[in-house]
Amino acid sequence: xxxxLLSVRDLEVSFQIGGEEVPVVRDLSFDVEYGETLGIVxxxxxxxxxxxxxxxxxxxxxxGRISKGNILLEGVDITKASxxxxxxxxxxxxxxxxxxxxxxxxxxxxxGEQIAETARTHFGLSRKEARNKAIEILRLVGIPSPEKRVDxxxxxxxxxxxxxxxxxxxxxxxxxxxIADEPTTALDVTVQAQIFDLFRELQxxxxxxxxxxxHDIGVVAEMADRVMVMxxxxxxxxxxxxxxxxxxxxxxxxxxxSCIPTLQADPPDDPDALFEIPGVVPSAxxxxxxxxxxxxxxxxxxxxxxxxxxxxxxxxxxRSVSCWLAQEETV
Amino acid sequence: MVKSLSKRxxxxxxxxxxxxxxxxxxxxxxxxxxxxxxxxxxxxxxPELLAELHADxxxxxxxxxxxxxxLGNVLHGNLGHSFYYDKPVTELILDRMGATLLLxxxxxxxxxxxxxxxxxxxxQKRNSLLSNLVTILSLAGFSAPVFWIGIMLILLLSVAVPIxxxxxxxxxxxxxxxxxxxxxxxxxxxxxxxxxxxxxxxxYSRLSRASMLEVLESDYIRTARAKGxxxxxxxxxxxxxxxxxxxxxxAGLQFAQVISGAVLVETVFAWPGLGTLAFExxxxxxxxxxxGILFFSAVLVLIVNIVVDIAxxxxxxxxxxx
Numbered sequence: 001x002x003x004x005l006l007s008v009r010d011l012e013v014s015f016q017i018g019g020e021e022v023p024v025v026r027d028l029s030f031d032v033e034y035g036e037t038l039g040i041v042x043x044x045x046x047x048x049x050x051x052x053x054x055x056x057x058x059x060x061x062x063x064g065r066i067s068k069g070n071i072l073l074e075g076v077d078i079t080k081a082s083x084x085x086x087x088x089x090x091x092x093x094x095x096x097x098x099x100x101x102x103x104x105x106x107x108x109x110x111x112g113e114q115i116a117e118t119a120r121t122h123f124g125l126s127r128k129e130a131r132n133k134a135i136e137i138l139r140l141v142g143i144p145s146p147e148k149r150v151d152x153x154x155x156x157x158x159x160x161x162x163x164x165x166x167x168x169x170x171x172x173x174x175x176x177x178x179i180a181d182e183p184t185t186a187l188d189v190t191v192q193a194q195i196f197d198l199f200r201e202l203q204x205x206x207x208x209x210x211x212x213x214x215h216d217i218g219v220v221a222e223m224a225d226r227v228m229v230m231x232x233x234x235x236x237x238x239x240x241x242x243x244x245x246x247x248x249x250x251x252x253x254x255x256x257x258s259c260i261p262t263l264q265a266d267p268p269d270d271p272d273a274l275f276e277i278p279g280v281v282p283s284a285x286x287x288x289x290x291x292x293x294x295x296x297x298x299x300x301x302x303x304x305x306x307x308x309x310x311x312x313x314x315x316x317x318x319r320s321v322s323c324w325l326a327q328e329e330t331v
Numbered sequence: 332m333v334k335s336l337s338k339r340x341x342x343x344x345x346x347x348x349x350x351x352x353x354x355x356x357x358x359x360x361x362x363x364x365x366x367x368x369x370x371x372x373x374x375x376x377x378p379e380l381l382a383e384l385h386a387d388x389x390x391x392x393x394x395x396x397x398x399x400x401x402l403g404n405v406l407h408g409n410l411g412h413s414f415y416y417d418k419p420v421t422e423l424i425l426d427r428m429g430a431t432l433l434l435x436x437x438x439x440x441x442x443x444x445x446x447x448x449x450x451x452x453x454x455q456k457r458n459s460l461l462s463n464l465v466t467i468l469s470l471a472g473f474s475a476p477v478f479w480i481g482i483m484l485i486l487l488l489s490v491a492v493p494i495x496x497x498x499x500x501x502x503x504x505x506x507x508x509x510x511x512x513x514x515x516x517x518x519x520x521x522x523x524x525x526x527x528x529x530x531x532x533x534x535y536s537r538l539s540r541a542s543m544l545e546v547l548e549s550d551y552i553r554t555a556r557a558k559g560x561x562x563x564x565x566x567x568x569x570x571x572x573x574x575x576x577x578x579x580x581x582a583g584l585q586f587a588q589v590i591s592g593a594v595l596v597e598t599v600f601a602w603p604g605l606g607t608l609a610f611e612x613x614x615x616x617x618x619x620x621x622x623g624i625l626f627f628s629a630v631l632v633l634i635v636n637i638v639v640d641i642a643x644x645x646x647x648x649x650x651x652x653x
Contacts, residue, residue: 054556083562091559098557103550108572108647118558153648169558 004031012068039224047233057086092122093169101163105154112150230294239319241267249326411619414491431604438527438550446535454543472533481526481599499603585638
């Protein structure tokens with residue numbers, strides 16, 4: 001079997017908070033195969049974005065750093081690579097689309113320049129060649145009359161158009177891995193659908209693997225081949241997307257799926273129709289306590305959960321879960 | 332662009348008229364009689380001579396007649412005649428203008444370039460030696476009065492360690508050749524420029540440091556890094572252009588202050604510019620010369636503001652769109 005494109009092992013990302021080093025991502029291990037789409041799901045603050053930045057080698061330092069583990073991209077360890085090596089990987093082999101299209105583009109350069117400079121940096125293209133390539137990729141991401149738009153500044157484009165420009169920037173060097181961090185959160189619902197169609201279309205053409213970070217279960221169900229659920233900096237469930245929707249194992253995953261409103265429900269008359277997981281995500285500092293991080297919010301909590309953290313256990317082919325209950329049920 | 336520019340120029344003309352009327356009125360209200368100063372320097376005069384001089388200068392006319400005569404003259408490009416130097420004011424200003432412009436523009440450019448460079452460099456490493464040095468230097472630059480810095484520089488670099496000339500703009504026996512002359516003037520220029528630039532240098536280094544720190548945290552800088560650009564491109568292409576915007580704004584606003592600062596510096600260093608001329612005209616109650624200098628400074632400030640406006644549009648495309 002071919003080695004995976006990306007292999008993350010025992011990753012820990014820590015931040016200096018009030019003089020103490022607090023891990024925000026811990027014991028995180030997962031693989032991404034060539035050409036597949038991995039969805040990473042979880043609430044805000046569970047470490048999704050930090051995981052993405054770690055893969056890019058862009059954890060803000062200080063105060064953050066990768067304190068343990070390895071990230072292997074085609075055998076190259078990103079945690080040990082020099083800044084120069086990282087620069088040649090970023091935007092070239094692995095690229096990223098950020099959450100906020102309104103602020104992620106530099107306001108004082110044309111979008112064409114911002115796309116073209118990536119190609120000039122990595123492929124050594126001339127200005128003219130890079131510009132033509134920028135026009136070509138703008139057409140590919142569905143921007144009308146790209147030969148005109150190439151000279152526009154970001155403020156002249158709508159949010160959806162800007163996100164297309166971001167996608168163009170991330171795809172111009174045909175990366176092997178594209179990380180999309182909540183790429184549609186800031187956009188209208190209709191535009192969201194267009195952007196996801198675009199991702200699918202482009203993935204078919206370029207065979208790029210995608211890590212799609214989102215808190216929208218619907219998006220994951222539609223887009224991802226495999227899903228990883230994160231809670232409090234850890235991978236708590238990992239498996240094929242179809243299984244994840246059909247038979248979630250971890251109580252947290254079940255909770256997330258129950259949170260999706262159904263068409264039959266009528267919230268104004270029936271407030272219980274909108275399910276919520278009680279409580280909030282614990283802060284990173286609280287997590288130093290032993291036991292399962294989800295225990296205080298879990299409906300099925302057992303005594304064991306409060307004292308001992310459940311290790312990730314394989315429950316089926318390609319499926320693993322970190323939950324004492326789920327493990328008991330499958331045994 | 333052209334439309335907004337012509338609007339700016341139209342506004343500038345109205346503003347200039349207001350400046351003229353205001354200055355003329357203020358000087359008219361101020362006590363002191365130029366004829367008496369002249370008479371004093373001549374060693375006395377008869378009342379008939381005083382009356383004759385008053386009539387010659389038009390000082391016996393009522394205020395509004397004097398004002399309208401003056402405005403009419405200025406509109407015809409005539410800034411009047413100096414009581415003291417007995418020369419047209421325009422000629423006096425043109426004679427001295429070069430020296431002041433040389434001083435002011437060199438000082439401002441020096442403050443802008445060096446200040447921004449220091450600020451940007453110190454923003455890269457927040458707690459480095461350079462960063463702390465910039466903070467301390469800018470604090471000192473802010474707090475020390477301009478004339479004090481001038482005198483200290485003279486004591487240090489002209490008296491104790493005689494590297495630079497004490498005062499003036501050129502050596503009395505002018506050296507032969509153009510290059511020798513330029514070098515001579517440049518030597519004389521160093522201390523006045525350092526003195527005049529000190530406070531702005533301090534200000535721009537702090538401003539650009541703060542602005543750079545803010546820009547480096549922004550999302551588009553993260554995007555630039557995620558594209559795999561080198562540290563150099565990220566900082567000097569993507570961050571710098573955004574970070575200099577507030578610096579440019581302030582440079583435009585502060586140009587008027589730099590000109591008034593030049594009056595002090597020219598006096599300390601006996602620099603033969605408009606500042607010394609203005610200072611002397613005040614002492615001698617030479618109101619046409621003073622009015623001329625004030626008018627000229629106002630024109631200069633307005634021109635610089637329009638230039639800054641254009642520069643702003645060039646740097647930030649979002650502005651021309653509005």
